[in-house]
Amino acid sequence: MNVRLTRRSALGLFGLSTLAACAPSTSAPTPAGTEGLKDDGVKEFPLTSWSYNEAVTKQPMTDAIAKYTAANAGVKITTPSYPYNDYLNQLLLQVQGGQLAGAVQLDVAWLATLAATGKLVDLKSVATGLDYAPAALALGQSGGAQYGLPWTFAGIGLISNQELLTKAGVTSTPKTVAEFEAALTAVKGLGGGIVPWAGMTKVDQLKDIIPWMWEFGSPIVQDGKIVIGDDGSVEALTWYKKLYDQKLIAPDVNRVDARALMSQGKTAFYEDAIGGKATVTKSSPDKDLGTKMVPVARPVKNAGDKPRHLAWGQVIAVMNGSGAAAAANFAKTVTTEQGYTIDWFTKTGLPPTTNAGLADSAVKNDKFATDFTAQIGANSSASPFWIYPQFSQMEKVLAEEVQSILIGKKSPKDALSSARDRMNALIK
Amino acid sequence: MTVQELARPTPTPTEPPAPVRKPRRPRTLGAAAVVAIIGVFAFGPVYWVLVTALTPTHDVFRFPPHFIPDRITFEHFGSIFESPRLLKYLLNSMIVSLITAVLTVIVSAYTGYSFAKFRYRGRRSLMYLVLASQMFPQALLLITLYLVFSQVGLLNSYLALILSFTTFTLPLCVWMLKGFFDTIPDELIEAAKVDGAGQGAIIHRILLPVSLPGLVATGLFAFIRGWNDFIFALTLAGPDKQTLPPGLVNTYLGEFETAWPELMAASLVVSLPVVIGFTVLQRYLVAGLTSGAVKG
Numbered sequence: 143m144n145v146r147l148t149r150r151s152a153l154g155l156f157g158l159s160t161l162a163a164c165a166p167s168t169s170a171p172t173p174a175g176t177e178g179l180k181d182d183g184v185k186e187f188p189l190t191s192w193s194y195n196e197a198v199t200k201q202p203m204t205d206a207i208a209k210y211t212a213a214n215a216g217v218k219i220t221t222p223s224y225p226y227n228d229y230l231n232q233l234l235l236q237v238q239g240g241q242l243a244g245a246v247q248l249d250v251a252w253l254a255t256l257a258a259t260g261k262l263v264d265l266k267s268v269a270t271g272l273d274y275a276p277a278a279l280a281l282g283q284s285g286g287a288q289y290g291l292p293w294t295f296a297g298i299g300l301i302s303n304q305e306l307l308t309k310a311g312v313t314s315t316p317k318t319v320a321e322f323e324a325a326l327t328a329v330k331g332l333g334g335g336i337v338p339w340a341g342m343t344k345v346d347q348l349k350d351i352i353p354w355m356w357e358f359g360s361p362i363v364q365d366g367k368i369v370i371g372d373d374g375s376v377e378a379l380t381w382y383k384k385l386y387d388q389k390l391i392a393p394d395v396n397r398v399d400a401r402a403l404m405s406q407g408k409t410a411f412y413e414d415a416i417g418g419k420a421t422v423t424k425s426s427p428d429k430d431l432g433t434k435m436v437p438v439a440r441p442v443k444n445a446g447d448k449p450r451h452l453a454w455g456q457v458i459a460v461m462n463g464s465g466a467a468a469a470a471n472f473a474k475t476v477t478t479e480q481g482y483t484i485d486w487f488t489k490t491g492l493p494p495t496t497n498a499g500l501a502d503s504a505v506k507n508d509k510f511a512t513d514f515t516a517q518i519g520a521n522s523s524a525s526p527f528w529i530y531p532q533f534s535q536m537e538k539v540l541a542e543e544v545q546s547i548l549i550g551k552k553s554p555k556d557a558l559s560s561a562r563d564r565m566n567a568l569i570k
Numbered sequence: 571m572t573v574q575e576l577a578r579p580t581p582t583p584t585e586p587p588a589p590v591r592k593p594r595r596p597r598t599l600g601a602a603a604v605v606a607i608i609g610v611f612a613f614g615p616v617y618w619v620l621v622t623a624l625t626p627t628h629d630v631f632r633f634p635p636h637f638i639p640d641r642i643t644f645e646h647f648g649s650i651f652e653s654p655r656l657l658k659y660l661l662n663s664m665i666v667s668l669i670t671a672v673l674t675v676i677v678s679a680y681t682g683y684s685f686a687k688f689r690y691r692g693r694r695s696l697m698y699l700v701l702a703s704q705m706f707p708q709a710l711l712l713i714t715l716y717l718v719f720s721q722v723g724l725l726n727s728y729l730a731l732i733l734s735f736t737t738f739t740l741p742l743c744v745w746m747l748k749g750f751f752d753t754i755p756d757e758l759i760e761a762a763k764v765d766g767a768g769q770g771a772i773i774h775r776i777l778l779p780v781s782l783p784g785l786v787a788t789g790l791f792a793f794i795r796g797w798n799d800f801i802f803a804l805t806l807a808g809p810d811k812q813t814l815p816p817g818l819v820n821t822y823l824g825e826f827e828t829a830w831p832e833l834m835a836a837s838l839v840v841s842l843p844v845v846i847g848f849t850v851l852q853r854y855l856v857a858g859l860t861s862g863a864v865k866g
Contacts, residue, residue: 196824222809225816226825228801235713235805239720335633398828402631421827427628 179263179460179467186218187244187465189472190233194223198420202489206476217468219244230255230534237261243461245469248290250281250455251528257284258531263460265291268470272478278495281524282457290457291473292495294486296416296514297451297522298350305434306336306410315438319357319381322441326390329410340400340412341382341391343548348541349452350413352525354378356450357443363526368566370540371559379547379554386548393548405431411438415454416514420491437514439521453522455495487511493519532568539564623647623835630831646835658810659817660840666728666803666813667796670735674743674792675785677736682747683773687759697748704741709801711738716805726808734802739792746791750784751777786854797844814840 189207193199203221211217224232230252236242237259248256256262264287269279274292282290302315310329316322326338342350355362358381360374369375385391395403400412405426414422423432439449458473460466476482483494484504493511494500505511527533543561546552552560622630624642650656685697715734716725724730754777762772778785797814804816812820818840822833848855 192825195820197827197829198824223820224804225819225823227823228804228819232805235716238713239716239725241720241725403633406631406633408633415826417826424827425627425631427632 179265179267179470181467182464184465185214185216185468186220187469187472188220188222189245189247189469190222190224190236190242191247192223192226192229193247194221195225198417199490202486205489206482206486209482210472210475214471217472219472234259237461243463243469244465245473246459246461247293248457248459250290250295250453250457251525251533253282253290253457253459254284254529255531255533256459257287257289261462262287262289263462263466263470264288265460265470265473268474272474273496273498274478275495275497275500277520277522278455281453281455282459284529290459291477293456293458293477294492295453295455295495295522296493296519298353298413298415298454299451299514299518299522300411300413300438300440301404301419302436302438303404303407303410303431303434304436306332306407310410312410316441317439318445319441319443323385323390325410326385327388330390335408337392337395337403337409338390338411339385340395340403340409341385342396342400342413343386343391343393344396344399345541345545347396348544349525349537351378351382351540351544353440353450353452354382356523357440357447359443361526368536368562368569370565371555371562375558376554379544379558382544383547383554401425404435407431416511416519417490417492419510432510435510437510437517439517449517449521451518451522453524456492530569535568536565539568619834619838622831623838625831627831646831647839649832650836650839653821655821656817656836656840659812659814660843662728662807662811662817663797663813663840664843666731666735666811667793669728669732670739670796671789671793673732673736674739675789678740678743678747678788679778679781679785680773681740681744683751683777685744685748686751687756697745700741700744704738708738712802712805715802719806725806726811728807728811730806731796731803731811731813734806735792735796735799739795743788743792746788747781747784750781754780783854786851790848790851790855793847794844
């Protein structure tokens with residue numbers, strides 16, 4: 143058969159072959175297992191993290207590694223690190239390239255995504271019998287397997303500036319949504335450019351609306367289907383939009399802006415994880431701001447309801463392959479042994495995940511940490527989207543639709559129904 | 571003739587003509603306003619970087635912001651030199667960007683010469699193919715490149731960065747130099763041939779020397795591409811070979827905190843070598859970029 147290869151067809155062939163090269167592999171992920179935990183004698187492994195870069199955590203992490211290697215002859219730990227915002231993409235690329243090994247620091251939100259690659263070791267045999275708080279341990283699970291050992295665990299919740307609230311005449315902590323609204327209105331009366339609540343209004347952090355939807359009665363995900371657009375979520379967004387219109391929350395605010403507002407004494411409430419306090423106080427001209435910052439439980443719709451918060455935490459996972467057993471031993475040691483967990487807490491402010499650690503005097507004597515754990519951490523739940531490897535795209539869809547409500551482009555009902563359909567299409 | 575014209579005194583032939591006053595002020599003011607606006611856009615961010623670098627940490631987020639800081643500090647500049655990693659990133663950036671620039675100039679000079687001065691079958695298709703490779707989304711190519719480099723053991727090396735930067739820089743540079751060579755008259759080449767010069771002598775002893783502005787402009791373009799890249803350097807280089815953009819992000823941007831004043835101070839310091847280099851070479855850059863624009 144004669145085929146005449148013209149320039150145009152050659153160009154087309156080149157384009158097709160390039161696209162084919164870019165297509166993802168269709169092979170199924172290898173099932174997870176514990177076979178990776180058989181000791182292969184390899185004592186050298188990497189600990190991939192973002193904390194090794196960061197000012198607050200770099201030295202404590204260096205200390206922990208030095209302590210561990212001194213106590214375990216022959217162990218050598220390398221410390222590749224990537225910026226937090228690019229971390230997950232970098233990990234996924236490395237998994238695809240077969241480059242990721244050893245222990246890996248993970249945000250609890252990313253666990254299911256990484257577990258879906260089939261390269262994580264099930265650490266159930268390691269975690270069994272250890273002193274982890276059950277809620278913390280649960281955050282390291284995905285699909286019935288224990289893919290991560292919890293390193294720190296709390297939630298994302300409201301933090302108030304008590305000085306501003308007192309100035310505004312708010313003498314008791316608002317417990318219901320109505321009381322919260324009244325407190326915000328009182329703070330607005332102070333004037334002076336104060337934003338009563340630095341709630342998230344920028345698209346990159348609008349996922350913070352999830353616990354408010356819970357408070358208003360939406361399960362968000364039910365029987366494997368997204369049910370956003372139900373009465374609870376619509377009511378939550380209608381309320382949020384009302385606060386926005388009344389200027390009780392400000393436009394164009396994300397976590398960084400909210401921390402800046404809190405650090406300058408310009409907002410009475412903002413939402414953050416426990417680790418955010420150090421950043422806020424460091425950049426504040428008010429040396430006593432730390433004592434004025436008080437974690438408060440999320441106001442509920444009806445008195446007596448249970449406050450709900452989005453969980454926040456970090457786990458250490460272990461990659462299947464060379465050095466997995468040594469990496470798992472390291473993960474177990476730094477997350478459970480008091481010498482490591484309390485040192486980590488005192489240097490970083492990040493609470494431990496073991497019952498003994500939480501009961502330690504160093505934690506008990508830290509009022510902010512104790513309050514945060516009691517008011518927020520104790521009532522935290524994982525985002526219903528984290529079980530899906532597509533959680534990042536789902537949160538983006540939700541944020542886009544919530545933004546369209548805030549700017550008045552869509553009604554809460556229309557926007558949330560659209561979000562539901564788009565998210566269901568993603569997980570179909 | 572109007573009354574006003576009649577009333578205007580007629581100059582005598584012996585008198586020099588009165589200078590005609592043009593309404594210059596409005597035009598000057600307008601031009602100044604335009605220049606001022608452009609200046610604000612061009613230098614405003616640089617000024618803000620400088621102000622942030624000099625402002626004490628506690629004042630950086632002050633509301634309302636102060637465009638002229640009340641107090642200044644140099645402590646953020648001091649912190650740069652406490653971190654040996656930054657000097658390492660700077661060195662990596664220099665190595666990768668310089669080699670990328672040199673490699674790009676060499677390859678694109680020969681390719682551009684071929685496209686500009688030879689006529690052969692498939693030349694036009696090849697030219698468009700080179701340009702088409704610029705159209706692929708780079709993030710898509712990153713995944714493919716990562717897997718390929720992983721297979722051949724090139725990850726975490728300078729070579730991985732140099733190859734990828736050169737790959738992305740070449741298409742535009744080839745076209746830039748082709749445009750430049752197009753402006754060189756064929757008669758020059760014919761004259762050299764008559765004098766007995768071979769192709770090697772023509773390109774090396776005649777064409778390249780007269781193309782110096784174009785080569786410098788191309789080299790600078792490739793250098794900037796290598797110097798500014800973030801995502802490829804972050805992904806392909808590994809911790810030891812990381813260049814400045816991912817290095818700065820790694821050092822100063824965290825989960826909870828962004829050290830803005832230190833980041834701004836570091837950005838200013840590490841941009842100095844490039845600013846100096848550009849200042850020295852800018853006449854070549856302007857000449858090189860404009861000479862290929864008009865064929866003649």
